[in-house]
Amino acid sequence: MTITQHRIGSGFDARSTADEVLAGIDLSGRNVLVTGGYSGLGLAASSALARAGAHVIVPARRPAVAKEALRDVPGTEVRELDLASLDSVRKFGERFLETGRTLDIVINGAGVMAFPHTLVGPGWEAHFAINHLGHHALVNRLRPAFAAGARVVSVASAGHFLSDIRWDDLHFRDGYDHWAAYGQSKTANALFAVHLDALGAAAGLRAFAVHPGSILTPLQRRIPREEQIAQGWIGRDGTQAAGFKTPEQGAATAVWAATSPLLDEYGGAYCQDCDIAEPATTDDMLIGGVKPWATDPGAAARLWRLSSELTGLDAFS
Incomplete structure (x- = not known):
């Protein structure tokens, strides 16, 4: 399997x-699921997709908060889901399948960033569990609902520059760094798309990973102000650094990957700035691109097997 990682114009x-990327695209009658779809770029994506005619299902750990955020967005519904709990994922999947509805698009956008060392479920590191394993379980649970030509988009990040998969210590038993933990989970998001596409392509399912760009959202709410200043995200006066995107711009690449007909033959690709990303030639995350470990088919297959063992779910292989 070869993945094209070059811009296609x-x-x-x-x-x-x-x-803008949805202009001229009619999603009437399509069902779209957006995890994290009630905050930050997820809310921007849900709103734009709904305006294009889609019916948007938003799973939420805090349903009341989600309903309030989406109150003025017609064509959306909220259902309870905690990605840190396999039991919650199971219940969500069963309830959705009972409706008999199909899914045309899934955007895996929910996640956590820079958590203190936290173990969830059977002792899984929180970033890896929530950002990756929860979505692995969700997509596998929902497989019977996927319509012909469905797309799954994983919101990864240039954060994948920070860590490959730590095969010998996934859950940071031997020392912890919150940025390495976040980075590993973002690499996992990209590799998930690579192997899901390989498994689903024959049935018409395509999968992509996206880097939304630099954007300040509630995702960063747990990061101390001084660290945000040190990272160059904000100035001492609290103003956002130049080059950061708005939520609407941050949502654009995920929405483009979910709908663009240009991507029909490019499954598994990692996308950035509403195009396929180029291979990274530097370690500068602001420039971006994609590191080779995030698109390696062998690593993607290995991660899929491991994730299937951990969650007990493999509906595609």
């Missing part, structure tokens, strides 16, 4: 918005 760029 989409006609969009880093400043394009979700509404």
Whole structure:
């Protein structure tokens, strides 16, 4: 399996918005699921998809908060889901399948960043469990609902530059660094798309990973102000650094990957700025691109097997 990681000339760029990439695309009658779809770029994606005619299902750990955030977005519904709990994922999947509805698009956008060392479930590191394993379980649970030509988009990040998969210490038993933990989970998001596409392509399912760009959202709420200043995200006066995207611009690449007909033959690709990303040639995350460990088919297959063993779920192989 070879993945194309070169720009294809989409006609969009880093400043394009979700509404702009959806211009002329009619999603009437389509069902879309967006985890994290009630906050930050997830809310921007849900809103744009709904405006394009889609019915948007938003799973939420805090349903009341989600309903309030989506109160003025017609065409959306909220259902309870905690990605840190395999039992919650099971119940969500069973309830959705009971409706008999199909899914045309799934955007795996929920996640955590820079958590203190936290173990969830059977002792899984929180970033890896929530950002990756919860979505692995969810997509496998929902497989019977996927419509022909469905797409699954994983919201990864240039954070994958920070860590490959730590095969010998996934859960940081031997020392902990919150940025390495986050980075490993973002690499896992990208590799998930690579192998899901390999497994699903014959049935018409395509999968992609995306880097939304630099954007300040509630995702960063647990990061101390001084660390945000040190990272160059905000100035001493609290103003956002130049080059950061708006939520609408941050949502655009995920929405583009979920809908663009240009991507029909490029499954498994890692995308950035509303196009397929180039291979990374530096370690500068602001420039971006994709590191080789995040698109390695062998590593993707290995991670899939491991994730299937940990969650007990493999509906595709």
